[in-house]
Amino acid sequence: MSGVAVHLDGLTRRFGALTALDDLDLDVAPGELLALLGPSGCGKTTALRLLGGFDRPDAGRVMVGGADVTDMPANRRDMGMVFQAYSLFPNMDARKNVQFGLRMRKMGAAQRNARAEEVLALVGLADHAGHYPYQLSGGQQQRVALARALAIEPSVLLLDEPLSALDARVRHQLRAEIRAVQQRLGITTLFVTHDQAEALSIADRVGVMHDGHLEQLGTPEEVYDRPATPFVAEFVGTMNRVAGRVLPGGRLEVLGSSLNAIGGDGQQQGSMVEVLVRPEALEAVADEDGHATVTERTFLGSLTRIRVTLDDGADLLIDAATRRGLPEPGARVGVRVTSEDALVSGPSTP
Amino acid sequence: MWRVTILVLAAIYFLGPLAASLRFSLVQSNGKDGFGNYSRVLHDGALANALWTSLEIAAITTGILLVLMLPTVVWVRLRLPRLALLIETVSVLPIVIPPIVMGAGLAELQLHAGSAIDSALFASPISALTPFYVILALPFAYRSLDVGVRAIDLRTLVDAARSLGASWFTLITRVILPNVRTAVLTAASLAIALVLAEVVIAGTLLYDTYPVELVNQGQQDAGIAVALSVLSLAITWLLLFGISFLGNRAGPTRVGRLL
Numbered sequence: 001m002s003g004v005a006v007h008l009d010g011l012t013r014r015f016g017a018l019t020a021l022d023d024l025d026l027d028v029a030p031g032e033l034l035a036l037l038g039p040s041g042c043g044k045t046t047a048l049r050l051l052g053g054f055d056r057p058d059a060g061r062v063m064v065g066g067a068d069v070t071d072m073p074a075n076r077r078d079m080g081m082v083f084q085a086y087s088l089f090p091n092m093d094a095r096k097n098v099q100f101g102l103r104m105r106k107m108g109a110a111q112r113n114a115r116a117e118e119v120l121a122l123v124g125l126a127d128h129a130g131h132y133p134y135q136l137s138g139g140q141q142q143r144v145a146l147a148r149a150l151a152i153e154p155s156v157l158l159l160d161e162p163l164s165a166l167d168a169r170v171r172h173q174l175r176a177e178i179r180a181v182q183q184r185l186g187i188t189t190l191f192v193t194h195d196q197a198e199a200l201s202i203a204d205r206v207g208v209m210h211d212g213h214l215e216q217l218g219t220p221e222e223v224y225d226r227p228a229t230p231f232v233a234e235f236v237g238t239m240n241r242v243a244g245r246v247l248p249g250g251r252l253e254v255l256g257s258s259l260n261a262i263g264g265d266g267q268q269q270g271s272m273v274e275v276l277v278r279p280e281a282l283e284a285v286a287d288e289d290g291h292a293t294v295t296e297r298t299f300l301g302s303l304t305r306i307r308v309t310l311d312d313g314a315d316l317l318i319d320a321a322t323r324r325g326l327p328e329p330g331a332r333v334g335v336r337v338t339s340e341d342a343l344v345s346g347p348s349t350p
Numbered sequence: 351m352w353r354v355t356i357l358v359l360a361a362i363y364f365l366g367p368l369a370a371s372l373r374f375s376l377v378q379s380n381g382k383d384g385f386g387n388y389s390r391v392l393h394d395g396a397l398a399n400a401l402w403t404s405l406e407i408a409a410i411t412t413g414i415l416l417v418l419m420l421p422t423v424v425w426v427r428l429r430l431p432r433l434a435l436l437i438e439t440v441s442v443l444p445i446v447i448p449p450i451v452m453g454a455g456l457a458e459l460q461l462h463a464g465s466a467i468d469s470a471l472f473a474s475p476i477s478a479l480t481p482f483y484v485i486l487a488l489p490f491a492y493r494s495l496d497v498g499v500r501a502i503d504l505r506t507l508v509d510a511a512r513s514l515g516a517s518w519f520t521l522i523t524r525v526i527l528p529n530v531r532t533a534v535l536t537a538a539s540l541a542i543a544l545v546l547a548e549v550v551i552a553g554t555l556l557y558d559t560y561p562v563e564l565v566n567q568g569q570q571d572a573g574i575a576v577a578l579s580v581l582s583l584a585i586t587w588l589l590l591f592g593i594s595f596l597g598n599r600a601g602p603t604r605v606g607r608l609l
Contacts, residue, residue, distance in 0.1 A: 054509050074512040085503055087510040091528035100524075101514035145510075152514060 003031035003188035004065035004155045006051065011060035013046050020046040022212035024060070031186040033179065035203035037196055039235065043212040044192045045160060051190060052158050053077045064155060075104075077156075080149025084161040086141045088133040094120060094144045095129040101152035119147040122181060139170035146178065150185065157182065157189040163198060175202055196236045200224060208232045226262065230345040233276045240282065240316045243348050244275035252344070255282075257337040264344025272348035279319040281339035284308055286327050290334035292316070294327045308333060368583070375577040387577035397563050397578075403475055404560035408545040410476065411483045412538045415491045418484070420534070421522055423495045427504055434496075441492040444485050452482060453554035460555060475557035483545050490540040498533020499526070531596075539593045543586065 006028040013021040021043040028034045036044040049055040051062055053074035062070045069077055080101075088097050098116040107115070120126045123143040133141055142162050149157060159178070163171045179202050182189050193199050199206045200220040207217045208231075216228035227233035244254040246269050252261045254275050267273055284294065284306050295315075296307035304326055306318045316335060320326055327333050378386035391397060426434055460472050472478045507529070511521045527534065549561040564582065568575030 052509075052513060054512070074509070075515045075517060077513075078515075079513060081510065081513040083506050083510060085506045087503070087506045089507065089510070089525055089529070090502070091525075100511070100516075104515035104520065148510075148514070158513075 003029075003186050005030050005063075006156055006188055006190070007061075007063040008047065008051065009061040009063060011047065011050055011057045011062070013043075013050060013055065014058050019212050021050070021057075024212070024214060026207060026214065026217070028188055028190060029204075030188055032204045033182050033189040033191060033202060035191040035193060035199035035206045036209055037193055037199040037206055037236070038209035039194060042209040044194075044209050046212075047209075048158055048160055048190055048192045051156070052079055052081055078152070078154055079156045079158055080152055080154035081158040081160065082142065082145045082149050082162040084164055086133065086138065086165070087145055088136075088141055088148070090133050093130050093132050094125060094136065094147075097133075097144055098148045098151045101148060105152065115151055116147075119151045120144070122150065123147045123177065137170075138166050139174055142166065142174060143177075146181070150181070150187075155188070157187045159189060159191040161193050164193070164195070171198075178202065200236070206236075208235060210235070226341075227276075227343060230276060230343070233343055233345075238279050238317060239276045240279065241345065242275050242277055242314065242316065243312075244273050244342065244344070246271050246273060252342055254337050254342055255335055259337060259342045260340055262341050262343045264346075267344065267347070274345040274348050276343040276345050277337060277339070279305065279317040281337055282316060282318040283336050283338050284318045284320065284327055284333040285336070286325075286331055287334040288332050290332045292333050292335050294329050294331045294333055297326065297329055308335060310335070368580075371576050371580055375573060375580050377573060379571075379573060387571075387573040388581070391567075391574060391577050391581060394567070396558065397560075397567065400558045400563035401560045403558070404546055407476055407480055407483060407559065408542040410480050411487060411545055412541045414480070414484050415487055415541050416534060416537065419488070419491045419495050419537070420527065420530075421518075423492065423499050424504065424508075424522065424526055427496075427499055428508060438492070438496070441489045443489075445489050449486065449548065449550040450554070452486075453551040456482065456551065457554050472555070475552065475555075475559055478555060479548075479552055479557060479559070482551060483541075483548065486548065487541040487544050490544070491537040494533050494537035494540065495530065498530035498536075501533075502526075502529050535593045535596055539590060542589060546582075546586075 006026075008024055008026040011021055011024040011026075012019070020041075024043070024047055026034075026047070036047060038044045046055065050057050051064075053062075053069070053072060053076075057070065060070075061068055064077070064079075088094075089100065092100065095113075095116050098119055099112045102112045102115055116129065117126060120129055123146055125140060125143050125147065128136060128140060128144075131140075133144075136144065142165075145162070162178070163174055166174065175198060191199070191203060200223070203220060205217060206220050206223045208215045208223060210231050216223055216232045218226075218228075223232060223236055227236060233239050242254055244252040244259075246261070246264070246267045247253055247258060248269055250261050252259050252264075252273070252275060254277065264273055284292070292308040292310045294306055295309050298305040298307075299322065300319075302322055303319050304322045306320060306327065308316050308318060310316065318335065375387050376383050376385070378384045380386075426437055430437075456478075460468070463472065470477070504526075507525055508521060511525045516525065547561055548559075549565055552559040553562045553565070564575075564578050567578060
């Protein structure tokens, strides 16, 4: 199995007055796992359905391996898909589910059996080949669905929030398994999710979508560390909004620290702007003369999230490595920025 | 105590007339007890022919209904969900129009039809009655199938099958049909029951179908009439039992079991 390049060229899809996808351009490299991330209604599933042939675009083209497949029906696109809902055929056991696509390709019974055994073993369910969907857990059903999609050796694998119906432990485990299988087979994969942790942990690149547009496309590190827009900054991870003052030389003064400004071009020196700072880029230090009060402390395992209220009334979230001596609720603290950069959201609002 | 009382009263209400009918049907024309009435019914060639004709019509009607309605219901649910209510309403029309109206209209057509139409449509009860029984059974079939289709995650199953390379025909026959088998059997049983009971149109057009023959024979001999009733009931029960048996064997799906 080897990956092919996917190119979405100016894809537009409208539902009545609603434009679900607006002139989307996207390239997926051969063998790459690209995650489309965004909130409900952002157009990510629409893009995936257009790629899969389940819907027709109002404008634009879908190119797979250099061929224009825009008008090709779904059953001839040679793409495997795993759905958010459990999609196994209830009247067939796991083996027959996996064999279904092979049967459609007129493969002989012996070959079908061998291939089904092979891919079920790949997802760790060789012992469950005779089980019907209702006899399998949610995680097992999604594994079989993955095996079924892989059995046909598709040119592209489409994953439509396949983990969202699973509990956290199974989700983490299956996420790692999907990534391992995808890398082993080198299959070009489009993964749609609204879970930013899922997208950041599994993808080679992440495309963040908003209102039918691609807001940013980059590696998980780029999207997280250098968000292109305030929407990306706030959707990917948690973000604080704090006031900053524009300094000369593209720098900002935020909570007493001087930082490199990202964005905010055209802001006048000395003007006040709104700055986005991540919780892990802040530090709370116990200080009776500090300018903030701890209002809440939440244990998150390796991290502890501290909520502080500045004397001007603004609330901030701070993530600190869990350890003894972290300030208790009610303690006075000083807050400082530990990162070197900060993203300017826009002019400060009163 | 209340449950037992209600059960006993219901049993008397339903089984009492049955027992009385059975008892009456066993009284022969000579006044002695025996199976004479049943023997006469079973050896009546006209009745057997009429039953065979009705079973043929029932089979063809059921086949046409399912071939027409299952893809229609799937298509409406997938592509025209907003029109579902309208189509449901339209499908009720055959119930609203009395069969005698349809029968009278057909009789008029039969009277004035040219020889081509007469030989194509009215030459046999199968070609004459089947199209209209399809229309009469349509509301029952539509509702049964719609309930079955709504009980499965249709869109996901369709998308999954399509992504794996299935044509629409394969999708309907190998994925949808097995998962709505109980609904299909229900639609089939209602269509068969309708054909085996419809007497107005067939009688108006003077075709000897099973229900018409039942009425005719029943008017000549009370003992035979009651024996026919008991036999019809037994046939209906057997039919429903068979369908229920097939439904319970409708594959190891939770959907099948729930229905």
